[in-house]
Amino acid sequence: MASSTPLDSSVTQGLVAERKRRGVGGSQAATEVPVLSLRRYFEGTADGKAAVARDWDEACRKVGFVTVVDHGVPRDVIDACWEETTSFFDRPLAEKAAVPTSSDYPYGYIGMGMENLQASLDETSRNPGDIKEMFNICFGTAEPDPDKPAPRWPAQSVGMRRAWQAYDAALARLSEALYAVMALALGLREDWFADKVNRHRNVIRAINYPELRTPPLPGQVRASVHTDYGSLTILRLGGRYAGGLQAMGASGEWVDVAPRGQDCFVINLGDLMARWTNDRWLSTPHRVVNPPQALAATARRQSIAYFCNVNMDARVECIPTCEGGRAKYAPIAAGEWLMRKHAQTVAGQLCYAVEEGGGEGGGADAPCGEAARGVAEDDAGCSVSLCPESPQRPLRDGV
Numbered sequence: 001m002a003s004s005t006p007l008d009s010s011v012t013q014g015l016v017a018e019r020k021r022r023g024v025g026g027s028q029a030a031t032e033v034p035v036l037s038l039r040r041y042f043e044g045t046a047d048g049k050a051a052v053a054r055d056w057d058e059a060c061r062k063v064g065f066v067t068v069v070d071h072g073v074p075r076d077v078i079d080a081c082w083e084e085t086t087s088f089f090d091r092p093l094a095e096k097a098a099v100p101t102s103s104d105y106p107y108g109y110i111g112m113g114m115e116n117l118q119a120s121l122d123e124t125s126r127n128p129g130d131i132k133e134m135f136n137i138c139f140g141t142a143e144p145d146p147d148k149p150a151p152r153w154p155a156q157s158v159g160m161r162r163a164w165q166a167y168d169a170a171l172a173r174l175s176e177a178l179y180a181v182m183a184l185a186l187g188l189r190e191d192w193f194a195d196k197v198n199r200h201r202n203v204i205r206a207i208n209y210p211e212l213r214t215p216p217l218p219g220q221v222r223a224s225v226h227t228d229y230g231s232l233t234i235l236r237l238g239g240r241y242a243g244g245l246q247a248m249g250a251s252g253e254w255v256d257v258a259p260r261g262q263d264c265f266v267i268n269l270g271d272l273m274a275r276w277t278n279d280r281w282l283s284t285p286h287r288v289v290n291p292p293q294a295l296a297a298t299a300r301r302q303s304i305a306y307f308c309n310v311n312m313d314a315r316v317e318c319i320p321t322c323e324g325g326r327a328k329y330a331p332i333a334a335g336e337w338l339m340r341k342h343a344q345t346v347a348g349q350l351c352y353a354v355e356e357g358g359g360e361g362g363g364a365d366a367p368c369g370e371a372a373r374g375v376a377e378d379d380a381g382c383s384v385s386l387c388p389e390s391p392q393r394p395l396r397d398g399v
């Protein structure tokens with residue numbers, strides 16, 4: 001089903017025009033996200049691998065999204081991570097927010113309304129923040145990576161650590177297979193990406209989209225329109241209402257990305273892969289719209305995004321097989337691009353403090369140490385205080 005809403009139609013039209021200007025391809029009407037089985041890749045024959053690579057190439061040229069089945073990630077690993085994540089989000093706000101995102105730790109907890117993904121496309125965006133809360137972690141690799149901060153966990157999270165670590169290991173293996181598929185699809189040696197990801201900064205981002213008990217603010221959605229920043233994103237979707245994810249087609253039409261069956265991952269490419277491939281492959285704009293009004297009060301949604309990020313110092317420049325006569329983008333260091341985009345989406349949002357029950361104790365320190373104002377209560381009786389500079393409103397009263 002394709003749809004568009006008037007509220008963000010100017011953003012959509014801007015994206016369509018900008019992509020036309022850059023000569024970005026894609027289907028005129030991307031009606032469906034293709035389904036791709038990785039079985040033949042894992043079987044290991046040259047023919048099977050080449051067939052998977054061809055299908056991958058076609059999906060990435062036309063849509064930028066692909067649903068992957070036969071992915072090799074054990075079901076119990078996925079389920080354990082999923083359940084630990086739901087339990088985490090059910091905990092009191094003060095516990096969740098005890099590990100906040102900050103300028104020196106770009107992972108951790110990001111609360112309701114604290115991120116506006118649309119600002120990653122347009123820094124001047126003053127949209128209300130997205131209606132979701134998140135917890136992010138980056139495990140890194142066994143290779144030395146001195147600038148990488150160690151993972152920070154909330155208190156009493158032994159089960160969560162174990163489950164998330166297992167998920168990270170399994171998804172990192174899947175990402176290695178996908179980098180090999182991508183290399184073959186681009187006519188490169190199968191291990192072409194290996195030395196660009198041996199110190200990868202893959203991130204698990206768990207997202208809770210709570211039930212909507214009161215109407216959202218005008219223009220406020222679960223996740224505003226954006227493109228992902230890195231190389232690829234491996235998404236697991238679910239909850240009582242798993243719908244809402246939409247991808248933008250070449251003419252600005254919005255297409256529902258519906259997960260097929262239970263055991264699949266929805267995968268989309270990010271900006272660095274579009275730059276690397278000189279826009280042969282699409283970093284497709286997408287968003288998560290709100291559930292229909294009639295379902296909103298029970299429509300809790302959860303997703304776990306696994307963002308595959310290459311080495312921070314990897315130089316991303318047009319892959320020779322993609323040049324086609326002219327490289328469109330200047331080379332860029334992957335880390336620089338990723339951190340710039342992340343900072344835009346939480347600009348002015350990092351200065352929040354949390355106090356349990358409105359009183360003392362148990363709360364996280366305000367990362368910026370500045371006086372805060374604008375307090376709202378969450379379900380667990382916690383209060384969230386926003387920095388005076390914050391351009392966006394606290395949303396605890398909006399959900």
Ligand SMILES: O=C(O)CCC(=O)C(=O)O
Pocket residue numbers: 207223228235237245286287288302303305
């Ligand atoms: O939750 C989803 O389905 C998508 C989230 C997303 O696009 C993102 O966090 O980049």
Ligand SMILES: [Fe+2]
Pocket residue numbers: 226227228233286
């Ligand atoms: Fe995304």
